[in-house]
Amino acid sequence: MHRDHRARLHAVRRGAARGARPQDQEEVTLVTGSPLLSLRDVEVTFTTEAGSLPAARGVSFDVHPGETVAIVGESGSGKSTTAAAVIGLLAENGAVTRGQILFDGQDLAALPHSATSRLRGSDIGMVPQDPMSNLNPVMRVGDQIVEALEDNGVARGAAARRRAVELLEEAGLPDAERRARQYPHEFSGGMRQRALIAMGLSCRPRLLIADEPTSALDVTVQRVILDRLDELTAELGTAVLLITHDLGLAAERASRIVVMYGGEVVETGPALELLRDPQHEYTQRLLAAAPSLASRRIQLAKVTGLAAVAARDLLSVSHGDGVDAATEGAGGTRTDSIIEVSGVSKVFQLRGKGLFSRTEAFTAVDDVSFVIPRGRTVAIVGESGSGKSTVARMMLDLIPPTSGSITFNGERVGGANRAAEVRFRRQVQPIFQDPYASLDPLYSIYRTIEEPLRAHDFGTAAQRRERVHELMDDVALSPTLLRRYPAELSGGQRQRVAIARALALNPDLVVCDEAVSALDVIVQSQILRLLADLQSRLGLSYLFISHDLAVVRQIADHVCVMQDGRIVEQGTADDVFDQPQTPYTQMLLDAIPGAGLELGVAS
Structure with a gap:
């Protein structure tokens, strides 16, 4: 059963960024006007040695200005392929073979590659999943943001370098001026993800695609990153298309959820309504598999x-x-x-920053005991x-x-x-x-x-x-x-x-x-x-x-x-x-x- 995904009343949980629990975040907001992004019966096909392989079929949904829409589904469901089609980053053997991808009324699927490239970054930004493989390891982080600013004509030279520092500060990085001079390997996972957020929002895009932006981060860093992303997009009025397999995260951060399975949209609707009353069998399976604190230890028929x-x-x-x-x-x-682990400690000797500096002791594990x-x-x-x-x-x-x-x-x-x-x-x-x-x-x-x-x-x-x-x-x-x-x-x-x-x-x-x-x-x-x-x-x-x-x-x-x-x-x-x-x-x-x-x- 397919919900009416064109419904205009949605439960918006901006309270997540303020620390409210999900069940308390039911402020109702009326979404009006034309959608910023509208997918109409989109099909994406990959050409392989075995022939044409459809990876997405008949995909339709809307994203309004300032709205966060989450696409959820298991690996291979077509959610990342759909996002790549929107931003024009499909692999060389992939193409939109049917339907329309309307961005502010303009069909992106019909545009030449050069025109899509101009929109990318300036109007449509992206925060990819793995920051280590999406940041150039031999370029300073600040230089990479400067490059994005210059490529999109936002700023050049000294102005671009100042703006890069400001963007890192906005993304919540302390000591941003020093951090801008560092390389990705000198950042923690959370810091690298903030740098990607800064880069994705550097040109003040109207739509931001966040593809599993925090899947590799621990829960506390994840919350800090998502709170900051919520604050920035709310300030800018940016619409967000969130790609995730985490239903709890989707419920907490999105106003609407689109469920994909086997390359098709099987259900869509207001987030809390969909999660509390799932209509499609696959959505029910996703919810049954989702870990939560309501769950208990997996119970099996235990042999003694x-x-x-x-x-x-x-x-x-x-x-x-x-x-x-x-x-x-x-x-x-x-x-x-x-x-039995008894009183275990581990001290590493770390080299100082200078060429002739002394090593410094770092205690990674301190007097740990358990059985x-x-x-x-x-x-x-x-x-x-x-x-x-x-x-x-x-x-x-x-x-x-x-x-x-x-x-x-x-x-x-x-x-x-x-x-x-x-x-x-x-x-x-x-x-x-x-x-x-x-x-x-x-x-x-x-x-x-x-x-x-x-x-x-x-x-x-x-x-x-x-x-x-x-x-x-x-x-x-x-x-x-x-x-x-x-x-x-x-x-x-x-x-x-x-x-x-x-x-x-x-x-x-x-x-x-x-x-x-x-x-x-x-x-x-x-x-x-x-x-x-x-x-x-x-x-x-x-x-x-x-x-x-x-x-x-x-x-x-x-x-x-x-x-x-x-x-x-x-x-x-x-x-x-x-x-x-x-x-x-x-x-x-x-x-x-x-x-x-x-x-x-x-x-």
């Missing part, structure tokens, strides 16, 4: 801890000594905790720079702690015993954030999963082949994919391959470092349920590192909150989320987009 360990031991015996579960400590006695019970999930949450990934690297024995100790199954991690180190490498496996970067692009999927088995001399070639097929079945992937390469798989499929590789040696502990943060909500939900199911069946223990507290709420039994290298609060997930003890934890919870929304489908 004893039965799970017995199943693992049986599996280990069936595959020979090469992948022994090794769940006993050094003294041969099973412990309740699989790993992971066998068969349970412990999550470490906190802002970027809080030290959580450094803790994970020490637990994986990738870097040594400066002080303190880490004990795994009764044996100290990082000792001189070579046999113990090899055993540890088998029993503790990582799953990283970006499966495309962590999988060798030159290895087939079969070779990728088989590689740890080869490295640890597991069985014969026939036994390895059998194990690879078992693992593909464990992660619900078809064996027909084994001959393919990572580039031929979707993001969700690649992450399942990464999980299969991590499980190849029957580990006791899996370290998940932002393992689902790059995935859209439906795939994210599938991976979280897969992890929970594998834990239930195999008795796995997880360390789950994440900046997304809504995801942590679904997967974790115990939560440690880190700030500036220290654990400031820890407890059961219910205690931490329902009764936070520190202002910092409360701030993290308050920053989750859409956490207080009453959605139409229970998640």
Whole structure:
């Protein structure tokens, strides 16, 4: 069922930038006049070796001056393709083959490329998703903004340089004059995103396209960035087309939502109305998959801890000594905790800014202690720079702690015993954030999963082949994919391959470092349920590192909150989320987009 997307009454939540909760932001604003942007039955087609491939079909919606409209949908739904068609940045093999893209009454689809280029930047700005790949690494940030100003005829020379500093200040960067002289690698992720916002708004465009502008940022930085974007666009009267897979963010920031699936618009309407009363089956699925604080720990039919360990031991015996579960400590006695972190600190020696300057000590992790019970999930949450990934690297024995100790199954991690180190490498496996970067692009999927088995001399070639097929079945992937390469798989499929590789040696502990943060909500939900199911069946223990507290709420039994290298609060997930003890934890919870929304489908 398709809503009337031409309705003129919309719930506008400008209160989000003022800290109001979403359910309180129902100030009704009458949208009048002609739309600034109007898509009419737009079709985008890509020419491939296999023929013409339609990526968007029959797309229609309006964006009025000063209005924020969000396009939501899973990866491959066509939302970014639609945005690229509006701004004229489709790949060379892509084209608008039908319909109209009317910007202030002018059909952009019918304009020559040169005319579209003149509109880009001056009338239509863009804030792309990944600031590191969209900023030139060998140009100073200020020079890149100057280039945008000069290319669009806004200012030149000294005037452009002054204006670049002003724009960085407007975007909320402190010490903007010094920052303008720095390179992108000297900025944090949030600072780089602010620089892109400054660049996108540098020419005071009437329409700003924000494509997943904060998906890689932690919740507190995300809120600061989006608040600043709201303030700037409100001051300028700029319309915003927000592309996101985060329904909470869309509900909090947009007046209307357009839901896309399979290249088509399946539902559109006022944001809160659509989320509280979704009509289309796909919108209902999106809402059911969206993590929120209303959700609880994923509940599965759990086997008892004893039965799970017995199943693992049986599996280990069936595959020979090469992948022994090794769940006993050094003294041969099973412990309740699989790993114990005791008073761990990590101090890095950083070089000063001058050529002959002395090194300076930087404490990344300060006196951290916690345990992971066998068969349970412990999550470490906190802002970027809080030290959580450094803790994970020490637990994986990738870097040594400066002080303190880490004990795994009764044996100290990082000792001189070579046999113990090899055993540890088998029993503790990582799953990283970006499966495309962590999988060798030159290895087939079969070779990728088989590689740890080869490295640890597991069985014969026939036994390895059998194990690879078992693992593909464990992660619900078809064996027909084994001959393919990572580039031929979707993001969700690649992450399942990464999980299969991590499980190849029957580990006791899996370290998940932002393992689902790059995935859209439906795939994210599938991976979280897969992890929970594998834990239930195999008795796995997880360390789950994440900046997304809504995801942590679904997967974790115990939560440690880190700030500036220290654990400031820890407890059961219910205690931490329902009764936070520190202002910092409360701030993290308050920053989750859409956490207080009453959605139409229970998640």
